[in-house]
Amino acid sequence: MRFHHIVVLTGAGISAESGIKTFRDHNGLWENHRIEDVATPEGFARDPALVHQFYNQRRAQLLDPKLKPNAAHLALARFEQQHKAKGGRFLLISQNVDNLHQRAGSESVIAMHGQLQKIKCPVTGKNQSWLKDLTAADLCHCCKTAQPLRPDIVWFGEMPYQMDECVDALMQADLFISIGTSGQVYPAAGFVQIAAESGAHTVELNMEPTRGDFAEGYYGPAAKIVPAYLSKLS
Ligand code: APR
Numbered sequence: 674m675r676f677h678h679i680v681v682l683t684g685a686g687i688s689a690e691s692g693i694k695t696f697r698d699h700n701g702l703w704e705n706h707r708i709e710d711v712a713t714p715e716g717f718a719r720d721p722a723l724v725h726q727f728y729n730q731r732r733a734q735l736l737d738p739k740l741k742p743n744a745a746h747l748a749l750a751r752f753e754q755q756h757k758a759k760g761g762r763f764l765l766i767s768q769n770v771d772n773l774h775q776r777a778g779s780e781s782v783i784a785m786h787g788q789l790q791k792i793k794c795p796v797t798g799k800n801q802s803w804l805k806d807l808t809a810a811d812l813c814h815c816c817k818t819a820q821p822l823r824p825d826i827v828w829f830g831e832m833p834y835q836m837d838e839c840v841d842a843l844m845q846a847d848l849f850i851s852i853g854t855s856g857q858v859y860p861a862a863g864f865v866q867i868a869a870e871s872g873a874h875t876v877e878l879n880m881e882p883t884r885g886d887f888a889e890g891y892y893g894p895a896a897k898i899v900p901a902y903l904s905k906l907s
Pocket of ligand 1: 683684685696697769853854855857883
């Protein structure tokens with residue numbers, strides 16, 4: 674086994690071929706919405722209806738029977754099983770809030786930016802699964818004064834989930850693979866540096882090279898290059 678402890682980071686690019694828009698490509702989500710309006714606590718306080726509409730549309734897309742994990746999601750799930758069966762360690766950290774990794778069968782997944790199909794109380798942080806539209810009328814049951822529930826999404830200016838576990842894994846990894854992310858949003862954009870400084874080999878699989886400093890890179894559509902790369906690793 675060439676690499677024992679593998680950490681993978683994914684971004685919107687791995688879900689693009691499943692039909693989910695990325696953020697910064699042409700016609701991406703940030704071309705049609707201002708981040709400060711729909712992806713910050715201040716935006717939610719200012720106009721909750723706009724924020725609910727933005728996430729309700731994206732959550733509804735996950736229920737579309739045409740939306741499926743693509744070959745890249747499936748290859749990652751298969752590789753994880755095979756690698757663990759040989760005694761290897763594997764962690765998938767995703768910036769994506771869709772559920773395609775989980776639907777593909779990935780098990781060790783950290784959804785560091787939250788999940789579209791979860792909502793939470795803004796005061797206690799208690800979260801729950803939620804598949805339908807969320808409105809300002811949907812209130813929590815955990816507070817004495819019921820609070821309007823919010824999407825369980827990590828907004829700009831908020832701390833991503835399970836960062837300690839992410840950094841621990843990156844510092845122990847001997848292989849770090851970044852897939853389908855532009856590397857423009859921290860702390861995820863800094864993961865390659867943490868891994869490299871801890872001695873890991875670093876690989877970028879993306880449509881095109883980004884600013885990240887990787888030891889190796891393969892470029893093209895994820896559904897093609899991810900299965901190809903992982904089959905060489907197995
Ligand atoms: N195959 C591989 N890579 C692709 C594909 C594809 N089919 N399509 C697009 N890409 C690449 C793009 O070249 C780009 O580098 O995926 C990357 C997508 O970048 P972004 O749209 O910036 O998405 P991401 O990196 O996931 O954004 C990070 O920013 O807005 C926040 O919270 C949001 O999690 C998101 C974070």
